[in-house]
Every structure is written in C-alpha cells, then in structure tokens.
Amino acid sequence: MSKQKLGINTICTHVGEIKDEQFKGAVSPIYLATSYEFDNVDVKRYPRYFNTPNQEYLAKKIAALEHTEAAMIFGSGMAAISHMFLAFLKQGDHIVVQNTLYGGTSNFIREEFHKYGIEYTFTNGYNVTDFETAIQPNTKVIHIETPSNPLLTITDIKAVADLARSKGIISTIDNTFASPVNQNPIDFGIDIVMHSATKYLGGHSDILAGAVASSQEHMDRIWNVSKNLGGSLSDMTVWMLERSMKTLALRVKAQNKNARKLAKFLDAHSEVSRVYYPGLKSHPEHKLAKAQMHDFGAMLSFELVEGIDAMAFMKQLELIKSSMSLAGVESTMLLPSETSHALLTQEQRDAVGISNRLIRFSVGIENFKDLKQDIEQAITATKVASLA
Known part of the structure; x- marks a missing residue:
C-alpha cells in the first residue's frame, strides 16, 4: 500500500x-x-x-x-x-x-x-x-x-x-x-x-x-x-x-481546536491587550497562514494590559502549568524573555518585538471551559493581589 x-x-x-x-x-x-x-x-x-x-x-x-x-x-x-x-x-x-x-x-x-x-x-x-x-x-x-x-x-x-x-x-x-x-x-x-x-x-x-x-x-x-x-x-x-x-494527528487536532477557541476568548478579553495567533482574522498574515497551513496550530502568545504583572498572573494559574518547553498534551505558559529567548540581550529581544510582558501559551488537550476558567480566575486573583 x-x-x-x-x-x-x-x-x-x-x-x-x-x-x-x-x-x-x-x-x-x-x-x-x-x-x-x-x-x-x-x-x-x-x-x-x-x-x-x-x-x-x-x-x-x-x-x-x-x-x-x-x-x-x-x-x-x-x-x-x-x-x-x-x-x-x-x-x-x-x-x-x-x-x-x-x-x-x-x-x-x-x-x-x-x-x-x-x-x-x-x-x-x-x-x-x-x-x-x-x-x-x-x-x-x-x-x-x-x-x-x-x-x-x-x-x-x-x-x-x-x-x-x-x-x-x-x-x-x-x-x-x-x-x-x-x-x-x-x-x-x-x-x-x-x-x-x-x-x-x-x-x-x-x-x-x-x-x-x-x-x-x-x-x-x-x-x-x-x-x-x-x-x-x-x-x-x-x-x-x-x-x-501514533497519536500525533489526534493530539494536534484536539490542541488546534482548543487554541482557536482560546485565541478568540483572549482577543475579546478586556484585560488582554494583544493576541498573536494566525487563526485570528486580525492577524496580519491570516490569509497567508490559511493558504499554506492545514490548520493554525496550537501555539499562541498574548500580552496582558498594563498593570497586570505577567509573572504574577502565571503564579495564580491552577490548571495551566507555568513551565518550560511546549506542545505537550498539558497546557503550559511561559515568559519568552525568561526562557526560550533569555539567551538574547534585551536589545535583541526588543528588536524583534518580544516584550517582558509577552506570555507564550502552548495549548493542550484539556476541556476548553476548564482552561478558560483557569485564565479568568488567574487574572482576577492577580488584580486582587495587586490591590492588597
């Protein structure tokens, strides 16, 4: 065959x-x-x-x-x-x-x-x-x-x-x-x-x-x-x-589906200033991504609004892991400035648009509503803690 x-x-x-x-x-x-x-x-x-x-x-x-x-x-x-x-x-x-x-x-x-x-x-x-x-x-x-x-x-x-x-x-x-x-x-x-x-x-x-x-x-x-x-x-x-x-396609397709939903959720959230995801129509290369990709993937990045500390937010997460690497069946987040791009200087990161507030989100196979709820509670908890 x-x-x-x-x-x-x-x-x-x-x-x-x-x-x-x-x-x-x-x-x-x-x-x-x-x-x-x-x-x-x-x-x-x-x-x-x-x-x-x-x-x-x-x-x-x-x-x-x-x-x-x-x-x-x-x-x-x-x-x-x-x-x-x-x-x-x-x-x-x-x-x-x-x-x-x-x-x-x-x-x-x-x-x-x-x-x-x-x-x-x-x-x-x-x-x-x-x-x-x-x-x-x-x-x-x-x-x-x-x-x-x-x-x-x-x-x-x-x-x-x-x-x-x-x-x-x-x-x-x-x-x-x-x-x-x-x-x-x-x-x-x-x-x-x-x-x-x-x-x-x-x-x-x-x-x-x-x-x-x-x-x-x-x-x-x-x-x-x-x-x-x-x-x-x-x-x-x-x-x-x-x-x-053996389960690659099954895993990735489930992760893709979650990422599309989460990107839209974050893009509409009042406490999120920007979302980077090629599946969003607002992404500058959305049409190109659609032309050369079978689906838009399960990776996205976002920035919270000024006043919400990114590291403090990640420490409040209960389900999503604050963890290095990406693409596991479990959802993870990290700060590229502290991990994947830490070897670059601040000047080099700034030159390619990687801010210290940027959060990279590797979307897993958990239920969408559980991931959404975890993000919402973490934002709320971070805001409350900052006022204490």
Missing part, C-alpha cells in the same frame, strides 16, 4: 513500525544493541551511524509525514538544526536567517558560526523582499521559521523557496510550531525540514529529540557530517518517540 495514499492517522499508526516476526507483538520491538554483526549483512549497523533498526524505521514515519524521501532522528532539536547547517555551510559561506526565530537557534548562530568562518545575516523582516535583500554572492542557505517562536509570524514558504531555488540556494525551515499535521513545507518547495521532536512529535513532555527530513541526496550529506558529530539518540527514546507519534 502506497504511503502517499494513506491518511495521516494511518501513517502515524503504521508507517515506520517494525514487525515483530518472532512473537507477533502488536508494537515495534526495541533493539538496544550497540554492537551488530558486520560480515555478510545488508546494513552495517552502529548507533552513531543513525541506522539501528528503531532509528531507521522511525525515520520512515517522519519522512512519510513530511512528504520527503528520507529523514534522520537526533538527540535534540538543536542537534538537528546544527547538524543541518554544518552539512551545507563551510568557511567563507553565508546564510540568510529570518529575524523572528527561536532564541536557541539565534544564539547558536551568533556564538558559534564565527568559529567556523561562516558569515550570517539576520533579515530586517520576514517578507520575501527582506530575504532577497540579505542575499550575498556567497549565500548558501536561507533559513526560515513559520509560524515563528514566540510571535507567530507567518512567512510565505513558497515565495522564499522559489527565491532560494532561483539563486541556487538551499532553503531550510523549522517546522516545529506547525508540526507535519498542520503544515508540509516540502509541498511548497522547501528543501529541508527540521523539528524539535521534543515538542509535538513527542507530545508528552518526556522525550528530548530532533528530526530532519529531505531528499535522499540532502540527507546523505547531513548524515556524512552527523556521523562525525555524534548527535544520535538512544533506541529506548527512539522507541518512545515512535509510540508517541
């Missing part, structure tokens, strides 16, 4: 599973060996080569979900993105990077690239003209993130992919916030897709992993670098990730 014709829930459940030929179990067996026979075998397996049975088969699932020929699993999202960049950039090369970007990626570029003699330019905006203006004769890669972390800006995937292709430049994207359920950048011409698999692919806040998916040619190049850098993942974690991904 062609995986191209399978529905997304079927892909999540069955593509990339390892058949238990010996005992006929319903789930993939775990292969924990770090040493495999090398003579008279089709594949010389070694964990650091990303080709143990569990690694190999999970990569098939991710490739199927992202409509690519191949994929690889890494020890973290940062391992995935750093290996991806270093596979296509060398001394003297240049990369154009979207300015509205995950703080860890920005920090990696700023702190590490000069050691390799790699030049970089952060765009002034996220329109295609901003990327075109930043291109230099030695530009080899253009990297985007959409929806972006944490302001949910939307970049025109096809326009950037077309621009890169016309210049002979590799295009890459961080697709973490959308997940393969909501967005498939390869269909719009992007060359390479990466994920922090810690987030939606794992979905239960108990797995640290990353993933990259692309053509076999590009993945061979990434593998050639990665085998030397050693960012592979333990097979126990790989097995847990494959198990978690």
Whole structure:
C-alpha cells in the first residue's frame, strides 16, 4: 500500500513500525544493541551511524509525514538544526536567517558560526523582499521559521523557496510550531525540514529529540557530517518517540481546536491587550497562514494590559502549568524573555518585538471551559493581589 495514499492517522499508526516476526507483538520491538554483526549483512549497523533498526524505521514515519524521501532522528532539536547547517555551510559561506526565530537557534548562530568562518545575516523582516535583500554572492542557505517562536509570524514558504531555488540556494525551515499535521513545507518547495521532536512529535513532555527530513541526496550529506558529530539518540527514546507519534494527528487536532477557541476568548478579553495567533482574522498574515497551513496550530502568545504583572498572573494559574518547553498534551505558559529567548540581550529581544510582558501559551488537550476558567480566575486573583 502506497504511503502517499494513506491518511495521516494511518501513517502515524503504521508507517515506520517494525514487525515483530518472532512473537507477533502488536508494537515495534526495541533493539538496544550497540554492537551488530558486520560480515555478510545488508546494513552495517552502529548507533552513531543513525541506522539501528528503531532509528531507521522511525525515520520512515517522519519522512512519510513530511512528504520527503528520507529523514534522520537526533538527540535534540538543536542537534538537528546544527547538524543541518554544518552539512551545507563551510568557511567563507553565508546564510540568510529570518529575524523572528527561536532564541536557541539565534544564539547558536551568533556564538558559534564565527568559529567556523561562516558569515550570517539576520533579515530586517520576514517578507520575501527582506530575504532577497540579505542575499550575498556567497549565500548558501536561507533559513526560515513559520509560524515563528514566540510571535507567530507567518512567512510565505513558497515565495522564499522559489527565491532560494532561483539563486541556487538551499532553503531550510523549522517546522516545529506547525508540526507535519498542520503544515508540509516540502509541498511548497522547501528543501529541508527540521523539528524539535521534543515538542509535538513527542507530545508528552518526556522525550528530548530532533528530526530532519529531505531528499535522499540532502540527507546523505547531513548524515556524512552527523556521523562525525555524534548527535544520535538512544533506541529506548527512539522507541518512545515512535509510540508517541501514533497519536500525533489526534493530539494536534484536539490542541488546534482548543487554541482557536482560546485565541478568540483572549482577543475579546478586556484585560488582554494583544493576541498573536494566525487563526485570528486580525492577524496580519491570516490569509497567508490559511493558504499554506492545514490548520493554525496550537501555539499562541498574548500580552496582558498594563498593570497586570505577567509573572504574577502565571503564579495564580491552577490548571495551566507555568513551565518550560511546549506542545505537550498539558497546557503550559511561559515568559519568552525568561526562557526560550533569555539567551538574547534585551536589545535583541526588543528588536524583534518580544516584550517582558509577552506570555507564550502552548495549548493542550484539556476541556476548553476548564482552561478558560483557569485564565479568568488567574487574572482576577492577580488584580486582587495587586490591590492588597
């Protein structure tokens, strides 16, 4: 059966599973060996080569979900993105990077690239003209993130992919916030897709992993670098990730539904000054998001009105967790200025619009009315406490 014709829930459940030929179990067996026979075998397996049975088969699932020929699993999202960049950039090369970007990626570029003699330019905006203006004769890669972390800006995937292709430049994207359920950048011409698999692919806040998916040619190049850098993942974690991904589409669709409702609720709330969510018609890129996304995702950000302290508000939450990371089945909130973008300076955060009052909201699968009630009581409690 062609995986191209399978529905997304079927892909999540069955593509990339390892058949238990010996005992006929319903789930993939775990292969924990770090040493495999090398003579008279089709594949010389070694964990650091990303080709143990569990690694190999999970990569098939991710490739199927992202409509690519191949994929690889890494020890973290940062391992995935750093290996991806270093596979296509060398001394003297240049990369154009979207300015509205995950703080860890920005920090990696700023702190590490000069050691390799790699030049970089952060765009002034996220329109295609901003990327075109930043291109230099030695530009080899253009990297985007959409929806972006944490302001949910939307970049025109096809326009950037077309621009890169016309210049002979590799295009890459961080697709973490959308997940393969909501967005498939390869269909719009992007060359390479990466994920922090810690987030939606794992979905239960108990797995640290990353993933990259692309053509076999590009993945061979990434593998050639990665085998030397050693960012592979333990097979126990790989097995847990494959198990978690069986419910990926179900989880994300439930989270999407909650996020749409909560965004509208917050947008209409008198104590909320601004909401960032591409599913709102007031979002400046709403039409673009609608054109390139299957749904608008389960991430949003908002700012409370002046006078309501964001940190004090989060301390009053009873159901929603004040917690790092995102995309688990449980709803969480955090201040990007204190967490995901804390490595950036205040000036750098201000330049991309990340205020100290900005709250990032990762919407889970709880009942909408319970999440709404928790937000309402926390706002009320914060206001009362400020008057005491």
